[in-house]
Amino acid sequence: MLARALEHEGISTTSISLVREHTEKVKPPRALWVPFPFGHALGRPDDPELQHCVLRATLDLLNEPVGPVLRDFPESAEPGDQPPAPPQASGIKPAEQVPDDVAMETMQMRRYHERWLEKSGGRTLLGLTGIPATRFRGVVRFLEGFADGQDVEMPERPPEVPLPNFIRYCADDLKALYFEGHLAMKPAAGGEEIARWFWGETGAGRLLRRVRDRLDASDDPRWKAAAFGIAR
Amino acid sequence: MPRLDRLPQISRNNLLTFPAQVNDTAPFVRPGKPLAACRLAIVTTAGLHVRGDRPFTPGDQTYRVIPSDTPTRGIIQSHTSIGFDRVPTMRDVNISFPIDRLRELVARGELGGLGPSCYSFMGAQREVRRIETETGPEVARRLRAEGVDVALITPT
Numbered sequence: 001m002l003a004r005a006l007e008h009e010g011i012s013t014t015s016i017s018l019v020r021e022h023t024e025k026v027k028p029p030r031a032l033w034v035p036f037p038f039g040h041a042l043g044r045p046d047d048p049e050l051q052h053c054v055l056r057a058t059l060d061l062l063n064e065p066v067g068p069v070l071r072d073f074p075e076s077a078e079p080g081d082q083p084p085a086p087p088q089a090s091g092i093k094p095a096e097q098v099p100d101d102v103a104m105e106t107m108q109m110r111r112y113h114e115r116w117l118e119k120s121g122g123r124t125l126l127g128l129t130g131i132p133a134t135r136f137r138g139v140v141r142f143l144e145g146f147a148d149g150q151d152v153e154m155p156e157r158p159p160e161v162p163l164p165n166f167i168r169y170c171a172d173d174l175k176a177l178y179f180e181g182h183l184a185m186k187p188a189a190g191g192e193e194i195a196r197w198f199w200g201e202t203g204a205g206r207l208l209r210r211v212r213d214r215l216d217a218s219d220d221p222r223w224k225a226a227a228f229g230i231a232r
Numbered sequence: 233m234p235r236l237d238r239l240p241q242i243s244r245n246n247l248l249t250f251p252a253q254v255n256d257t258a259p260f261v262r263p264g265k266p267l268a269a270c271r272l273a274i275v276t277t278a279g280l281h282v283r284g285d286r287p288f289t290p291g292d293q294t295y296r297v298i299p300s301d302t303p304t305r306g307i308i309q310s311h312t313s314i315g316f317d318r319v320p321t322m323r324d325v326n327i328s329f330p331i332d333r334l335r336e337l338v339a340r341g342e343l344g345g346l347g348p349s350c351y352s353f354m355g356a357q358r359e360v361r362r363i364e365t366e367t368g369p370e371v372a373r374r375l376r377a378e379g380v381d382v383a384l385i386t387p388t
Contacts, residue, residue: 005368007259015385022252038316045324068258191317
């Protein structure tokens with residue numbers, strides 16, 4: 001759809017497609033369907049060779065004389081080590097015992113996250129709230145108050161960002177801290193393993209389930225949407 | 233993506249009921265020159281943006297500009313759907329925004345060059361009217377003004 005808007009203005013486009021069924025309907029001018037899971041459009045992270053292969057096949061479509069053209073990348077290229085989509089919280093049974101003190105747990109994760117930053121050269125997906133990891137104790141307290149049904153607020157919330165959206169940014173930043181921290185602890189861990197650990201074994205996972213429950217109990221569709229985005 | 237029948241039911245249902253646009257034909261502009269002479273820009277629907285830029289919200293039909301010389305550590309993602317795995321993006325943003333790979337193609341002379349800006353939209357949109365009629369064409373006009381011949385469109 002975006003491709004069509006660009007072509008109408010004279011820009012040639014070529015796209016990578018993840019959902020073949022959708023691409024067949026939308027009919028972009030040129031698309032390469034790839035057999036990779038969501039979140040893996042170019043194949044595998046830190047695998048420049050495979051990424052170049054996908055890129056080359058996508059750019060080659062520009063040589064096609066007529067369109068629309070939808071070509072398949074070889075299915076044998078599918079990485080067999082990852083599930084098609086990460087497991088959801090509802091499918092993961094929490095452990096009998098998870099840490100009660102989430103603020104303390106978060107401070108411990110911060111140490112691992114600092115290691116992650118050293119290894120990644122400063123790359124992190126943490127940053128949607130604009131609150132640095134050093135002040136995440138406050139984010140945890142805010143989320144705990146919200147989950148407990150209190151009327152909570154954070155001075156860092158910009159006035160134009162509605163409360164449920166801000167809560168989702170807080171949840172996403174917290175997830176980034178834990179997931180990237182886990183990658184520093186266990187560099188080979190995949191998304192499924194980290195999701196099982198986060199939702200099953202951490203106090204933060206339990207807290208976000210409770211945040212989700214309060215959002216989902218609301219009649220306001222924006223609250224429900226935030227709940228669906230945090231845990232399902 | 234792997235075939236729909238391999239997905240968990242909740243994801244499959246979400247995709248099967250997704251209101252994808254249905255078209256019979258497609259506009260088709262052939263690049264007037266070989267790739268080695270083309271200027272290219274990434275247009276992504278992965279909800280990426282420069283750190284500190286305004287995050288996307290669900291249903292947001294606006295776009296963000298990512299200067300092509302932005303270092304990868306300066307890029308974050310507010311498309312945080314839990315339907316997909318974010319770990320690959322944490323490891324390597326090239327997984328949906330192959331800016332380093334494109335720089336390599338330019339260095340090897342296989343691609344003419346990069347436009348000064350890449351553009352980013354939010355993905356998984358159910359209502360796209362404004363992108364179709366307003367923000368999409370606006371990005372196209374900006375790309376044209378920046379001398380871009382080819383857009384590489386990438387999802388999350």
